[in-house]
Amino acid sequence: MDVTEAITTLRSMRRLKPDPVSDELVQKVLEAAIHAASGGNQQAWAFVVVRDAEKKRKIAEWYRDGLRLLFESGYGEPRPGDPAPTPEQEAAGERTRRSAQYLADHMAEAPVLIFACLIGDPSGETRHNARSGSSIYPAVQNLMLAARAEGLGTTLTTIHSFHDDEVKELLGIPSHVLTAAMIPMGWPMGRFGAGPRRPVREVTHIDEWGHPPNW
Amino acid sequence: MDVTEAITTLRSMRRLKPDPVSDELVQKVLEAAIHAASGGNQQAWAFVVVRDAEKKRKIAEWYRDGLRLLFESGYGEPRPGDPAPTPEQEAAGERTRRSAQYLADHMAEAPVLIFACLIGDPSGETRHNARSGSSIYPAVQNLMLAARAEGLGTTLTTIHSFHDDEVKELLGIPSHVLTAAMIPMGWPMGRFGAGPRRPVREVTHIDEWGHPPNW
Numbered sequence: 373m374d375v376t377e378a379i380t381t382l383r384s385m386r387r388l389k390p391d392p393v394s395d396e397l398v399q400k401v402l403e404a405a406i407h408a409a410s411g412g413n414q415q416a417w418a419f420v421v422v423r424d425a426e427k428k429r430k431i432a433e434w435y436r437d438g439l440r441l442l443f444e445s446g447y448g449e450p451r452p453g454d455p456a457p458t459p460e461q462e463a464a465g466e467r468t469r470r471s472a473q474y475l476a477d478h479m480a481e482a483p484v485l486i487f488a489c490l491i492g493d494p495s496g497e498t499r500h501n502a503r504s505g506s507s508i509y510p511a512v513q514n515l516m517l518a519a520r521a522e523g524l525g526t527t528l529t530t531i532h533s534f535h536d537d538e539v540k541e542l543l544g545i546p547s548h549v550l551t552a553a554m555i556p557m558g559w560p561m562g563r564f565g566a567g568p569r570r571p572v573r574e575v576t577h578i579d580e581w582g583h584p585p586n587w
Numbered sequence: 588m589d590v591t592e593a594i595t596t597l598r599s600m601r602r603l604k605p606d607p608v609s610d611e612l613v614q615k616v617l618e619a620a621i622h623a624a625s626g627g628n629q630q631a632w633a634f635v636v637v638r639d640a641e642k643k644r645k646i647a648e649w650y651r652d653g654l655r656l657l658f659e660s661g662y663g664e665p666r667p668g669d670p671a672p673t674p675e676q677e678a679a680g681e682r683t684r685r686s687a688q689y690l691a692d693h694m695a696e697a698p699v700l701i702f703a704c705l706i707g708d709p710s711g712e713t714r715h716n717a718r719s720g721s722s723i724y725p726a727v728q729n730l731m732l733a734a735r736a737e738g739l740g741t742t743l744t745t746i747h748s749f750h751d752d753e754v755k756e757l758l759g760i761p762s763h764v765l766t767a768a769m770i771p772m773g774w775p776m777g778r779f780g781a782g783p784r785r786p787v788r789e790v791t792h793i794d795e796w797g798h799p800p801n802w
Contacts, residue, residue: 373590516725
């Protein structure tokens with residue numbers, strides 16, 4: 373598949389069929405992941421592939437509770453001072469919420485859950501910061517693009533982090549390892565395609581903040 | 588270009604020719620960037636494209652100093668308890684350091700520097716954390732893959748952050764906006780290709796940490 377097609381049609385696929393995904397395909401998407409760059413090429417990453425039904429069931433339960441807590445926190449609602457959302461934005465938001473709820477309700481049925489982890493300093497002296505993700509999320513994007521090319525649906529989610537301690541205990545993940553992302557993967561029910569996006573022009577600044585491009 | 592080829596040959600290109608890069612190509616790689624997913628599809632990103640010679644010169648100066656500070660901090664050297672690096676790892680590390688120094692010494696000659704930014708809460712109540720990068724680095728990876736497909740070299744670096752306040756003041760970037768990554772982009776002197784990586788098997792755990800795959 374052409375790289376532009378993969379990039380522009382990589383929609384988050386939250387409705388997945390329970391049909392199995394082979395080890396060969398898991399291996400293939402992880403092979404794409406590890407080709408990403410990482411700070412100083414340290415490759416301080418680890419991928420925990422969860423197929424065990426009972427573990428998926430527990431993770432699904434914590435995930436569903438995490439989503440409930442997220443929705444209760446007012447996530448995604450306009451903040452004071454934000455412009456009122458357009459009807460289209462309202463509708464898109466509602467669709468995303470429904471689809472997130474679907475994922476949470478059916479998480480245990482996804483054939484594979486992949487945790488993309490970032491290994492930190494075991495002494496705990498250097499903590500991860502807001503830029504640490506530069507050494508793991510490029511790998512996650514590679515993984516999802518490679519899955520897309522195979523027709524496999526994925527979503528990058530971090531909502532497991534509401535019950536991070538429980539997830540890590542269940543999977544035996546050491547405390548200095550960050551569960552940066554959880555990626556449910558499977559054959560999608562829906563179709564790939566571009567999601568709604570603000571145009572490039574609106575998010576680009578030339579040489580100085582607030583100077584839009586003249587193209 | 589095939590997505591697998593783009594992913595597997597996207598090496599960090601730190602030696603760039605000063606030859607110009609058109610606005611059309613800048614637009615094209617940013618178009619790939621904004622197709623990435625972001626938390627709640629908030630698209631809280633901004634891309635600051637720096638072409639101004641004087642601004643590039645100042646950023647290059649701060650960057651060079653940042654690299655000096657990074658090297659002085661012992662970055663990339665084995666930590667107590669780490670296994671001694673193999674001669675191959677030593678050589679690879681030395682090559683990366685030389686190439687990082689080249690980039691720092693020639694930064695101002697890169698035709699374009701792109702800052703990929705993540706817009707935070709203006710009230711400052713919610714701070715970015717280690718997982719915030721899940722809403723910006725996938726976009727950065729898309730950008731770099733799209734550049735690769737055009738034959739353009741890029742590197743994801745965060746070393747500008749040693750002088751982040753100065754960079755933000757120079758470019759007028761508001762305080763609640765994180766300069767998540769700086770991406771110098773230009774026509775590469777070297778050739779694209781795969782970098783050295785640990786095999787997938789060594790970084791994969793099945794159902795539990797420490798359980799390698801049987802494939």
